[in-house]
Amino acid sequence: MRAVNSIIIVGGGTAGWMTAASLKHHFKQRIDITLIESSEIGTIGVGEATIPTIRQFYRHLGLSDLDVIRATRATCKLGIQFNDWHKPGSSFIHPFGVYGQSLKGTDFHHYWLKLRKKNMASELGDYSLGVALAKHNKFTFPAINPPSSLSVFDWALHFDATLFAGLMRTHAEQNGVRRIDAKITHVQRRESDGFIESVQLDYGAHFSADLFIDCSGFKGLLIEETLQTGYEKWTDWLLCDRAFAVQSQSVDVPHSYTKVNARPAGWQWKIPLQHRDGNGHVFASQFMRDEIAREMLIKNVQGELLHEPRKIAFVPGRRKQAWNKNCIAIGLAAGFLEPLESTSIALVQTGIEKIRSLLAAAQYNDSILREFNETTLLEYERVRDFIILHYKLSARDDTEFWRYCRAMKIPDSLQHKMELFKASGHVVNYRWEMFGLPSWLAIFEGFNYLPDVYDAQVDLLDETMLAQNLEKMRESLGRVVDDTPHHHEFIAQHCAAPDFA
Numbered sequence: 342m343r344a345v346n347s348i349i350i351v352g353g354g355t356a357g358w359m360t361a362a363s364l365k366h367h368f369k370q371r372i373d374i375t376l377i378e379s380s381e382i383g384t385i386g387v388g389e390a391t392i393p394t395i396r397q398f399y400r401h402l403g404l405s406d407l408d409v410i411r412a413t414r415a416t417c418k419l420g421i422q423f424n425d426w427h428k429p430g431s432s433f434i435h436p437f438g439v440y441g442q443s444l445k446g447t448d449f450h451h452y453w454l455k456l457r458k459k460n461m462a463s464e465l466g467d468y469s470l471g472v473a474l475a476k477h478n479k480f481t482f483p484a485i486n487p488p489s490s491l492s493v494f495d496w497a498l499h500f501d502a503t504l505f506a507g508l509m510r511t512h513a514e515q516n517g518v519r520r521i522d523a524k525i526t527h528v529q530r531r532e533s534d535g536f537i538e539s540v541q542l543d544y545g546a547h548f549s550a551d552l553f554i555d556c557s558g559f560k561g562l563l564i565e566e567t568l569q570t571g572y573e574k575w576t577d578w579l580l581c582d583r584a585f586a587v588q589s590q591s592v593d594v595p596h597s598y599t600k601v602n603a604r605p606a607g608w609q610w611k612i613p614l615q616h617r618d619g620n621g622h623v624f625a626s627q628f629m630r631d632e633i634a635r636e637m638l639i640k641n642v643q644g645e646l647l648h649e650p651r652k653i654a655f656v657p658g659r660r661k662q663a664w665n666k667n668c669i670a671i672g673l674a675a676g677f678l679e680p681l682e683s684t685s686i687a688l689v690q691t692g693i694e695k696i697r698s699l700l701a702a703a704q705y706n707d708s709i710l711r712e713f714n715e716t717t718l719l720e721y722e723r724v725r726d727f728i729i730l731h732y733k734l735s736a737r738d739d740t741e742f743w744r745y746c747r748a749m750k751i752p753d754s755l756q757h758k759m760e761l762f763k764a765s766g767h768v769v770n771y772r773w774e775m776f777g778l779p780s781w782l783a784i785f786e787g788f789n790y791l792p793d794v795y796d797a798q799v800d801l802l803d804e805t806m807l808a809q810n811l812e813k814m815r816e817s818l819g820r821v822v823d824d825t826p827h828h829h830e831f832i833a834q835h836c837a838a839p840d841f842a
Contacts, residue, residue, distance in 0.1 A: 352556035353378035356672025358509035390683040410836040413500035414615040419475040425603040433787035436471030438494030451796040479825040564670040571661040579657035580625035590644035594829035606742040628742040726755040734788035
């Protein structure tokens with residue numbers, strides 16, 4: 342076993358400071374933690390949309406939802422609206438929450454599948470409180486003790502990533518994390534085993550540690566440039582490899598969901614904050630030139646641009662080992678899956694959680710290292726498959742990009758999941774999977790990829806009664822929506838940032 346009494350985190354930004362804040366909060370004085378970053382080196386800083394797990398993360402640190410919303414000028418996110426993805430003119434919402442109410446141990450969607458075939462049910466989203474609230478731009482906190490599953494929904498945040506990183510830095514430093522502002526000029530490895538021994542800084546000092554965490558972004562200063570770990574590319578399935586991002590002035594009240602609009606060779610996001618909007622155009626460079634992508638972004642941004650669009654190049658994939666020797670990669674250093682489902686920060690979070698769990702005794706050996714790598718691989722692959730699904734199921738054939746996506750061969754793991762759902766209506770859920778049954782249902786239904794079969798148990802219930810129950814569900818959701826404040830009213834009343842109150 343190798344003892345861990347000291348950790349050096351290389352790189353700040355969202356990934357670095359989340360890691361520092363969480364590990365110091367967890368290990369306290371048991372492990373000495375130092376973060377090295379250079380104020381001269383910028384961060385990506387466009388990960389402004391999250392999924393609900395982020396709230397578990399900062400609550401673990403003792404921060405409340407209202408605290409974080411105010412500090413990061415955030416708004417609330419009930420899900421993602423996909424426009425023009427299935428085909429031009431189509432639109433659906435992927436919510437954070439369940440659909441309908443299960444009956445007699447059978448999932449709701451099986452009852453819905455039967456009634457839909459007979460034109461006795463409306464679209465799946467009509468039985469989701471999260472979707473209903475989002476469509477009407479409403480928001481309130483979920484009930485602490487919901488009266489039924491129909492009242493259950495979850496939510497995440499749109500926030501200023503730079504402000505969130507600053508919040509994490511404050512928490513980390515208050516708890517004893519040491520920050521060094523310098524550039525790393527050399528990384529020294531031990532001759533005996535190739536482990537990282539120390540890093541040399543631009544002013545000549547050397548710092549050593551038992552464990553190094555690489556949060557240096559795409560370049561992977563330690564995990565790749567030093568240890569040459571290798572990178573597994575997923576560019577055959579995830580074609581988008583460029584993005585232009587820009588902030589703009591808000592022109593309307595913030596909506597309670599992320600908008601993603603399909604484009605000829607990719608898609609465009611709009612993320613509303615309290616003080617501005619975040620916008621970006623993600624595209625495949627083999628199907629669209631940079632200058633065209635940039636102009637398409639600018640053309641489709643409503644408010645005045647606050648700066649010149651920033652270009653970001655990336656390679657979809659993952660590091661072959663997220664933990665190599667005495668170095669763990671977190672965030673972009675570990676891999677990158679395009680931001681379609683807002684998973685970048687969530688993968689930072691799960692990486693940190695695995696470190697906390699596997700280093701519980703402040704020591705590690707090869708079996709712990711293997712476990713970290715195997716679970717990280719599974720998690721990345723399952724997020725990858727979920728994102729690929731959005732492209733594979735599209736019925737668009739208006740551009741070469743979309744035609745390629747429709748025809749491309751997909752991973753066997755995704756093929757199995759699609760075939761299983763088509764054959765049985767069953768969505769298999771695996772361990773280390775970020776998206777559960779409701780999320781897969783949202784995409785399957787949004788792209789009209791539905792089975793002709795359903796659980797035979799459904800036929801044991803009276804059809805007319807089932808239809809009446811579904812209609813009562815819709816009516817119940819409508820009453821809740823009517824009694825819920827508009828999203829911007831909720832923000833103004835409860836959690837407006839100090840300079841916007």
